[in-house]
Amino acid sequence: MAEFIKLSPALPWIAGQGHAGLVTACAPDRLILESALREKSFSVRLTHITVSLQNDQNFHFKGRLETELYPFHFIIAPEVRQTLQELLGQIRKDQHIEICRSQDVEAEDRFTGFGELSFLPEALPLFDHSEIDTRVKFLGRTFALPILITGMTGGIQKGIEINKRLALAAQKYQIPMGVGSQRIALDNAEYAPIFSVKDTAPDVFLIGNIGIAQLADHDALDRCARAVDMIRADALAIHFNVVQEHIQVEGDRNLAGIMKGLETICKRLNVPVIAKEVGSGISPSSALMLQECGVSAIDIGGAGGTSWAHIEGLRSSSPIVSQLGLSFRNWGIPTAYSLTAVREALPQFPLIATGGVRDGLTVAKACALGAQFAGIGLPLLKAALQSEEAVEDTIEGFMRGLRLTMLASGARTLDDLKTKIIRGRPYESNFERLIPTHR
Ligand SMILES: Cc1cc2nc3c(=O)[nH]c(=O)nc-3n(C[C@H](O)[C@H](O)[C@H](O)COP(=O)(O)O)c2cc1C
Structure with a gap:
């Protein structure tokens, strides 16, 4: 059928x-x-x-x-089926943007795990707010904030404007930015301008993007190198989205031999490779395999935020596909759980926590659990569809939430946050210990 x-x-x-x-x-x-x-x-x-x-x-x-x-x-x-693929590729990107703009595309339960955590507040001002240090080191560079604009495909009409607005903000706040899948521009060079933001924001740390299914191609290394050159990328994200590809009507399902391909690319590409999930989370065993393959960082892309299973279900007119989209809407390891598990397996490895991060307090929680960055998708996409100022305001809001968390919990640096995070509510266990439940 x-x-x-x-x-x-x-x-x-x-x-x-x-x-x-x-x-x-x-x-x-x-x-x-x-x-x-x-x-x-x-x-x-x-x-x-x-x-x-x-x-x-x-x-x-x-x-x-x-x-x-x-x-x-x-x-x-x-x-001429290739022409149809091209047409579908163009339509798909615009549909994704439109669905994300106008419908509820997040996991229905919104469960990232971050809601189960709090910080221990400190009423006494232990330092002045000007002493707060939010800098973070990642892949040999220092960034002003632990916030990363995660890769999002822009669509044909709107892509150039979206990426330009995001890049200007990334440059202003000295944070890294990813672009969405460059596949369309690898197949047809006419589309390269969608992704080329370094003319607008030359100093931005830019992360290219390609799907794991592309590594099954015989010329995978060449495609990755072209993706990097196309935008003068500082790193390349290779995204894993098995659930999406299997629900998407026109998805790529040929994943045979890709881990070998990934290893070759990590060895031979001239920029670091970031392995990136888009909503299912990464398990500790997958993280160890990725490290062995030679990736330089992992974006754990956990569940609780934007749900690609649901988005693909919304695009389809087939009842089977729509049902699959609904069944898998909450699928995956919640972001905070995946981050904690991978951090335990790889204590020193560079990690990005994307998936359902919606405010600065949650950015602080991701850092406290050991992420170098919290990745933000949907809120920045919606802002970029409005204006340059809306993107700046959104990042400003995240930044203020992070700084206030640090000030109010007595954490001067991002590392200090690790000693202030707790499960549940502050002093809940003392309360339970000291107050008898029955007399
Ligand atoms: C419109 C849109 C397009 C996206 N396109 C890509 C893509 O091409 N490649 C990719 O790796 N991730 C892509 N993503 C996934 C995001 O990078 C991110 O992992 C996901 O949205 C979860 O973060 P969020 O909950 O903050 O939105 C896209 C997200 C959105 C909203």
Whole structure:
């Protein structure tokens, strides 16, 4: 059974002899056509159609009608399926952005584990707020804040503007920034400007991005090197998203031999490699394997924040895929749990904690559990869709929350936070010990 992606808004198509209409859905091998005239059959057999995107880009397809029943299934000829992949790639990015902007895309339970933690407050001012030191060292560089703008694909229309706004803020606050998957620009160099932010923000520590499935390609090393060169990246994130790829209608499911590929890339690429989950979390055993492969850092990308299973379920018109999206909406190791477990397995390894970090207090908790950075996605995407100022305000809010946590718990440095974090509420255990429950 073919699985379909809903197209909303539908895309216009035209063909010879006055035929025109809308593509309302598509699958990796076909387009679903509705005729503008609501004809219930075509007078000629269609063999060529042209589909247009809003940006006036046209995609030409050769194919055949599977049946003459309405709505029509137009089966794409195998030799032009690559063009359909490209069209789908472009639509997908815009759909992701639109779904993230307008719908609730987070894990339904919002459970990151951070809510179970508190800091021990100190009423006495042990130092002045000007003495707070939020600097952090990572991959040989020093950053002003333990906050990282995590990689997000921008979509075709909005990508350039989103990345530019994020990069300007990253430069201003001296924090690292990731870009979203560069696959589209590796396949077609026309799209490289979406990711090229160093012209705008030359000093920013920029992290490139490519999916793990791409490592199955025979030219994987070349693709990784091109991704780095394309944006003058300082590091390359390789993202793991097995759950997403298996729910996404057009997902990449060929993951054979990728760990060997990862090892080669870590050895031969001229920048550090960061292994990055996107919402399922990393287990200690996976972390140890990644370290053995030679990655330089791990973004544990835990559960509780943006749910890619759910987003892919929302894109699909197939009941099976929608149900999978719902079933797996809360899937994964909660961010704080994954971070704690991986930190125990790898006491000194550089770690980034992404997934459901929504304020500066939570950034402080991630640092207290041993992360070098808390990665922020969705809140910064929403801000970047508004304005440059909105991105700055969002980071400012995170920064103030972090600094206030440090001041109010007597932690002058990020390392000091580790001695102030507790499970539950402050002095809860004393309270339980000192006050009898029964008389
Ligand atoms: C619109 C959008 C696009 C994303 N695209 C990518 C991507 O291309 N590559 C990647 O590694 N992660 C991608 N992510 C995942 C984020 O980097 C991050 O892991 C995830 O959103 C969890 O963080 P959050 O809960 O703060 O949003 C994307 C996230 C969003 C919201």
